[in-house]
Amino acid sequence: MDDLIDSDRYDLRDESSIRRFLESFRHDGVCVLPGFLTDEAVDALCRESDRLAPLAHRSSTTASPYLAPVDESYPEGHPRRTVSASSVEVVAYDQFPTDSPLRRLYESDDLLDFVRRCLGLDVLHRYADPFGALNLAIMRDGDRLGWHFDMTDFVVSIAIQTSDVGGDFENAKQIRSVTDEHYADVAEVLNGRRPDRVRTEPMTPGTLMLFNGRWSMHRVTEIHGPRPRYVALLAYDTEPGTDSSETLKLSRYGRLPAGAHTRGIDS
């Protein structure tokens, strides 16, 4: 692990840095750590991503920012009735070889502990999903992720390679809250009328980002050009043994773990 993380820049045990990162995560819902990985690690992860990319499963979806189908009980033009298209290719955790540097990073207890403290949590577990625990998300020419809120309190991502053009991570920071959906503001961002509410998070290769997408609406702009955008998504949960549903596995990975059989589709 020491050869992957830039330890001159980031001391994973330094209390005062961790306090700063936690403050940024709590206050802004996002904490961006540029240059978290060394240049050599970024090169190694790019090469690994090039090797793994042919194994990826491609999926395309159309959904509202709430990751739900259109709700026609709302008036026309309402965010609950606005949908956008997304497409991405994903390499699942079980497809990373045992000597994969990305797997080594994800399975490092030092990184788990660092992430836990930056999120201000007492306990944190790696995700138990044999596919979803670690993903390589690949976006190619014409791909994008539409505006959406996440259904989880945090996502940990690592930027590996940017696309030639586009592929920006745009963020309408904390646009809704637990008490107010702020539909009017959300609608304005969706219509492109509030560029002042949107900022591009600087996802340069080697950046680690801690992000709470439950309250911040975000998207990845359309990719242009032959160079694919590579981002690693590292999944954790405060509960042990958390897994995703078979429905989600089928749509994101196009398969189920060996031995699984489709009972009820949401089992």
Ligand SMILES: O=C(O)CCC(=O)C(=O)O
């Ligand atoms: O690829 C990214 O940078 C963001 C991914 C994202 O927003 C998501 O998977 O929900």
